[in-house]
Amino acid sequence: MQTFFIGFFGLAAIVFAVAVFRTSSMMRSALALLFSQTALGALFLALQAEFLGVLQIMMMATEMSIMAIFMVMFMMDPGGLGGMDMSHQKRLSMIAGLGAVMLVSAIAAYTRWQELASLSQAAAADEQIRHLGRELLGRSMLVFETAGITILTAMIATTAVAVKVPAENASHES
Amino acid sequence: MNPDLLLALITGAALFGIGLYGVLSQTNLVMLMMGIELILAGALVNLVAFWRFLHADSYAGQMFVLIVMTVMALEMAVGFAVALARFRARGSVEMEEAQELKG
Structure with missing residues (x-):
């Protein structure tokens, strides 16, 4: 059951994180980041870190609301109705991002974590x-x-x- | 190998990669900050997973998470202050227009 919830909230966090950079509306980007961080808070709850999970959700809800206000202040087109592109060097960024994901995932997969473990039950x-x-x-x-x-x-x-x-x-x- | 730990670490890796893509590809200062937030969120997931699956008896792991959360909040506050100053001076927070910052 724990594996299901870790997978579910982890996937939700990733999907919303991708959505942050896939919309031309900065308001939607801020909301997507808020949902991504909230999914992370739920993931912490699934990992039995109750205090950190609740803290993450509370902190990020406030932080992203402030971010959304700044978006409206600073942007000519916060709703993204003009479909303005605010990116550059996309190809290089994509290669760097994918390379980082593969490298870090490989390190995570091939390290013998159990040798470092001391206890598996959380209080x-x-x-x-x-x-x-x-x-x-x-x-x-x-x-x-x-x-x-x-x-x-x-x-x-x-x-x-x-x-x-x-x-x-x-x-x-x- | 604990599958739950691997799942959490891969989630952290994916968030780090997406954040790195955002930092390198976005031209708006606020969007850059969103990328940094995602990179730090990836670190948070790893720290919580390491605490839970490797050292659930040591609360220094949770302490690390609190420090990273503080860093996230401060990054946001300082970033917005810089954005506000830049917006006042130049009327925009587009980093493409900040060529004069080049050394």
């Missing part, structure tokens, strides 16, 4: 959250705190980049 959802909490506030605390500081730095940097410079300051800067 129940509530146990997992308790263990993850202990990990976050224990051994991985420095990593967790670093992520927090990185978010703060990125917030300041993005605000500095995005805020419009008033005209009188702009003349001094240039």
Whole structure:
């Protein structure tokens, strides 16, 4: 049953990911990416990573909604009614993409993963959250705190980049 | 070989390949960011699959996933800030028109 759900949600994620680059409407691209990421969240649930699955769905739903708003802001034709082509070097990109898929799949297929395995049973959802909490506030605390500081730095940097410079300051800067 | 692990890893490989195609072929900055999101999503699938099928007892694997999710959100935020600045300066986020960035 688990194999079926992993296959089903994995396939759904791939199909929607392909749809992202096959439509000339950027609005549809954003929605396809949202569905692809949601399918990934469901795949995480099928892999018994309940917390990560729910987090993925919640984060990506918000992120893709913001992306859709930016699409409408930046595009002359967000609905894609003009059928505008926004791509270049398609052949090279296709070869690189297919080559990467084949190479990574071959590595996945020919590596003896079982030799690296230590345990095959995942704990129940509530146990997992308790263990993850202990990990976050224990051994991985420095990593967790670093992520927090990185978010703060990125917030300041993005605000500095995005805020419009008033005209009188702009003349001094240039 | 665990078939579930292989299935998950092939899903990750496919998402990585599709993302790479998007990054190389798209000319719009927002579409490029979508490609990067897919590449990172491929990494996420691999990390969750490795945690589940190889080291379900070690929660450092889930920690990695949280860090990659943070990177995804930050990439999006910084990308949109750059897109906004570019749109203000040039009225477009088409990367074909950004020839002046060439070294």
